[in-house]
Amino acid sequence: MVTRCDACPLRGRSLFADMSDEEVRQTQRFKVGELTVEAGTPILTEGAHSAQLFTVLSGVGLRHKVLQNGRRHVLTFLFPGDLIGLQGAVMGEMGHTVEARSRMRLCVFDRQALWNFFGNSPSRSYDLIWIAATEEHFMGEALVTVGQRTAEESVAWALVKLWKRAATLEMTDGAAMPMPFKQQDLADALGLSLVHTNKTLAKFRERQLAVWRDGRLQVNDLETLARIGMTDTAPPKPRPLL
Amino acid sequence: MVTRCDACPLRGRSLFADMSDEEVRQTQRFKVGELTVEAGTPILTEGAHSAQLFTVLSGVGLRHKVLQNGRRHVLTFLFPGDLIGLQGAVMGEMGHTVEARSRMRLCVFDRQALWNFFGNSPSRSYDLIWIAATEEHFMGEALVTVGQRTAEESVAWALVKLWKRAATLEMTDGAAMPMPFKQQDLADALGLSLVHTNKTLAKFRERQLAVWRDGRLQVNDLETLARIGMTDTAPPKPRPLL
DNA sequence: CGCTGTCTTGATCACTATCAAACCGAGTGG
DNA sequence: CCACTCGGTTTGATAGTGATCAAGACAGCG
Numbered sequence: 055m056v057t058r059c060d061a062c063p064l065r066g067r068s069l070f071a072d073m074s075d076e077e078v079r080q081t082q083r084f085k086v087g088e089l090t091v092e093a094g095t096p097i098l099t100e101g102a103h104s105a106q107l108f109t110v111l112s113g114v115g116l117r118h119k120v121l122q123n124g125r126r127h128v129l130t131f132l133f134p135g136d137l138i139g140l141q142g143a144v145m146g147e148m149g150h151t152v153e154a155r156s157r158m159r160l161c162v163f164d165r166q167a168l169w170n171f172f173g174n175s176p177s178r179s180y181d182l183i184w185i186a187a188t189e190e191h192f193m194g195e196a197l198v199t200v201g202q203r204t205a206e207e208s209v210a211w212a213l214v215k216l217w218k219r220a221a222t223l224e225m226t227d228g229a230a231m232p233m234p235f236k237q238q239d240l241a242d243a244l245g246l247s248l249v250h251t252n253k254t255l256a257k258f259r260e261r262q263l264a265v266w267r268d269g270r271l272q273v274n275d276l277e278t279l280a281r282i283g284m285t286d287t288a289p290p291k292p293r294p295l296l
Numbered sequence: 297m298v299t300r301c302d303a304c305p306l307r308g309r310s311l312f313a314d315m316s317d318e319e320v321r322q323t324q325r326f327k328v329g330e331l332t333v334e335a336g337t338p339i340l341t342e343g344a345h346s347a348q349l350f351t352v353l354s355g356v357g358l359r360h361k362v363l364q365n366g367r368r369h370v371l372t373f374l375f376p377g378d379l380i381g382l383q384g385a386v387m388g389e390m391g392h393t394v395e396a397r398s399r400m401r402l403c404v405f406d407r408q409a410l411w412n413f414f415g416n417s418p419s420r421s422y423d424l425i426w427i428a429a430t431e432e433h434f435m436g437e438a439l440v441t442v443g444q445r446t447a448e449e450s451v452a453w454a455l456v457k458l459w460k461r462a463a464t465l466e467m468t469d470g471a472a473m474p475m476p477f478k479q480q481d482l483a484d485a486l487g488l489s490l491v492h493t494n495k496t497l498a499k500f501r502e503r504q505l506a507v508w509r510d511g512r513l514q515v516n517d518l519e520t521l522a523r524i525g526m527t528d529t530a531p532p533k534p535r536p537l538l
Numbered sequence: 539c540g541c542t543g544t545c546t547t548g549a550t551c552a553c554t555a556t557c558a559a560a561c562c563g564a565g566t567g568g
Numbered sequence: 569c570c571a572c573t574c575g576g577t578t579t580g581a582t583a584g585t586g587a588t589c590a591a592g593a594c595a596g597c598g
Contacts (some may be wrong), residue, residue, distance in 0.1 A: 119436060122526040125444040141429050143532075144422075149433040172422050172493050176414035179384075179421050185427035187383050191391040193435035194361060194371050201442045201487030202367040205554070236576070245443030247555050252578065267577095284364040291387075447586065479545070489587050494546060509545095541597085550590070563576070568571085 057111065057161070064111065064135050064295060071292040080175055081296065085166035093234065097138065097152040097160070104142035105165050110134045112157030114234055118242065119150045121260050128243035131155075131235065133219050137185055137296050138149040141200050143168050156234040163296070178193045181294035188293060198258065200245045203284070208244040209254045211283030213217045217273045233271040240258050298330045299353065299403075303486035306353065306377050306537060311464040313534040322417055323538065328411035331402045337474065339380065339394040339402070346384035347407050351538050352376045355400030356476055360484065361392045370485035372434065373397075373477065379427055379538050385410050398476040403471050405538070429536060442487045445526070450486040451496045453525030455506050459515045464531050476515040 057063070058109045059082040064070060064156045073081075089108070091097060098104050100119060109158050115132040132138065138211055142148040144164045220231040241251040258264045263279055265272045273279065299305070301324040306312060315323075331350070333339060340346050342361060357374040371392055374380065384390040385407045413420045441450050462473040483493035500506045505521055507514045515521065522529045 058380055061379075090418055119440045121440060121444055127440040127443045129439055140425075144429040145433065149436055169418075169422075172418035176411075177416075179425070180411075180414050182425055183382075183421075183428055184386055186425060186432060188387040190428060190432045190435060191383055192388065193439060194391055197435060197439050197442060198361050198363060198369040200439060201369045201484075202363055238576085242443075248577090249556080249579090250554055254556095256578075280478060286496055478543095490545090491547085491588080492586050495586095498546075539598100543596090544594090546593075547591090548573105549588105549590085551586105553585095553587085554583105555585080556580080556583070558581085559579085562575090562576090563583105566571100 056291070057159075058082065059085060062111075062295075067135070067223055068136060069290065070295040073295065076180065077175075080171075080178060084163050084170065085161055086164045087162045089162050091154045091158050091160070092251060093154055093156050095154045096147050097154060097158075098142060100148055100151045102142065102148050103146060104139045104148055105188055105296075106139060107143055107163040107165060107168065108138040108160040109163070110138065111137045111159040111161055113154060113156045114232075115152060115154040115156075115158055116235070116243075117150045117152050117241060126242050127245070130189075130196070131219075131239075131243070132186065132218065134223055135293070139165075140182070140186060140189075155236075155239070165268065178296075181296065184294055185256075185296070194241075204249055205244070205246050206257070207283050208278045209240070209258070209283075210263075211268075211285050212240060212244060213258070213271070213273065214276060214280050214283050214285055214287065216271065217276060218287065218289060229274060230270045230272040233266055233269055237266075238274050270271055299401075299488045300324065301327060304353075304537075309377070309465055311532065311535060312377060312537045315537065318419075318421065322365055322413075323420050326405050326412065327403055328406050329404045329499050331404050333396045333402070335398050335402050336516055337396045337398055339396060339400075340384060340390050342390055342393045344384065344390050345388065346381045346390055348381060349405040349407060349410065349471060349538075350380040350402040351405070352378045352474055353381065353401040353403055355396065356474075357394060357396040357398075357400055358477070358481060358485075359392045359394050369487070373458065373461075373481075373485070374433075374437070376465055376466075377535070381407075382424070382428060382431075397478075397481070398474070420538075423538065426536055427538070438485075447486070447496050448499070449525050450488065451482070451493065451500070451525075452505075452521045454482060454486060454494055455478050455500070455508075455513070455515065456518060456522050456525050456527055457531065458513065459518060460529065460531060471516060472512045472514040475508055475511055479508075 060077050065073060083258050106196050108198050110132055112134055115131040119129060120126045138152050187217045199211050203211060217231065220226050237252055238248050241248045255266055302322050307315060351502050352374055354376055359371040360368050361371060362368045380394050445453060459473065462468050466475050479493055480490050483490045497508055505517045518529050
């Protein structure tokens with residue numbers, strides 16, 4: 055029932071850095087269980103004192119923050135391999151909410167594990183910083199996008215990001231990938247209205263660059279999208295897996 | 297000439313967490329020097345392979361990224377106590393450029409120090425994660441701002457943030473603080489045009505909420521600004537100092 | 539003193555939000 | 569089997585926030 059770390063289906067994927075047997079054992083020791091949640095379920099909520107850390111085993115979700123006036127911003131989309139709850143574990147409380155967008159399986163780690171890492175395993179604590187720094191780097195990119203890119207550029211950028219991420223996770227079959235997100239989610243991630251996001255997607259569909267339909271995203275011309283979104287098509291660097 | 301860590305002028309400020317004598321000695325051991333740069337000088341540039349880490353001792357600066365089409369986004373403003381270059385040290389290259397906006401004094405640490413921390417000092421490596429997580433948290437707030445707040449709300453939010461930061465650093469005398477940034481910097485941080493930013497500031501000036509003039513920012517009604525910007529006036533939590 | 543950089547203000551434009559309504563597939567229940 | 573609802577998507581019409589264009593003010597400076 056519960057996946058053993060030495061049989062972790064993620065470790066083989068090209069996105070993730072190699073782990074030594076010792077690191078796998080350490081990780082296993084700190085894994086306290088597995089959690090399955092249905093689409094739509096909040097996993098952690100803003101302001102909550104989370105006692106747990108999760109790693110996404112399968113499925114997708116998102117992090118978002120809501121403003122006092124009810125407007126919502128989606129910070130990042132979550133894919134297998136992503137670590138959830140580091141902020142809460144370190145800072146005491148979560149700065150955002152985490153929600154499932156498909157059925158998700160999550161590895162559960164005890165928050166305590168974190169402190170053990172610092173004492174026992176310099177390489178693992180380095181990995182944690184690596185993850186935090188990378189996350190920050192991504193947020194920087196998102197900030198530039200929302201701040202400086204036009205709607206068309208933003209959507210293209212986001213599609214390329216999503217596609218590249220899915221591709222390195224081998225979630226793409228043929229030219230399509232599962233897209234359980236709503237268009238509203240994408241709109242809220244880019245600071246655009248739902249209507250405008252939809253119309254922009256429609257333009258890409260007409261131009262045969264990308265077709266998002268029936269919960270699947272099909273990308274026909276990644277290069278052109280990347281050019282429009284002013285980004286590149288290089289695969290992301292290998293990242294450590296917790 | 298060079299400030300000794302045990303005489304660090306920052307450590308007493310309310311913004312920073314207490315350090316043990318041992319931590320001060322450790323920090324001193326890793327400090328390799330001090331650097332003074334003039335306003336306008338780039339300290340680290342995007343893509344560069346930085347071999348060094350800095351902590352701001354005095355002065356202010358900013359981090360920014362530029363897009364292929366030349367548009368620029370300011371990610372954060374830098375104040376005394378901020379750590380610069382962690383991303384570069386961890387990920388190999390900087391994801392943004394760091395630039396001085398006033399004369400700045402910087403403590404210089406060797407990148408190598410980082411690895412030593414992981415091995416020798418769990419509490420210091422925890423501090424590093426804390427810093428990275430906090431930075432990420434801030435970026436999240438900025439993302440919500442740029443994505444969801446109106447121009448007026450954004451500017452109010454930014455002024456409150458700047459003011460609170462300066463206040464805990466005791467950089468405010470009376471009702472004013474030094475503001476060596478350009479309005480263009482603020483505009484680029486909020487994803488607004490210079491003209492619109494200027495007009496929004498003018499409105500706040502007319503309403504006597506805040507007056508930014510001659511390189512100084514005077515805040516008359518922090519509460520109202522916070523209400524407009526949908527944020528709070530609580531001082532930031534104490535943070536570790538490297 | 540002209541030059542340059544920054545701030546300021548006014549006029550105009552357009553990208554994107556908002557409003558409104560139809561559409562569509564999947565349930566659900568009579 | 570059909571009416572009905574419901575969440576999500578799609579499309580059209582209109583409005584507005586904020587961008588862009590333009591020009592003047594002002595200070596510092598070679």
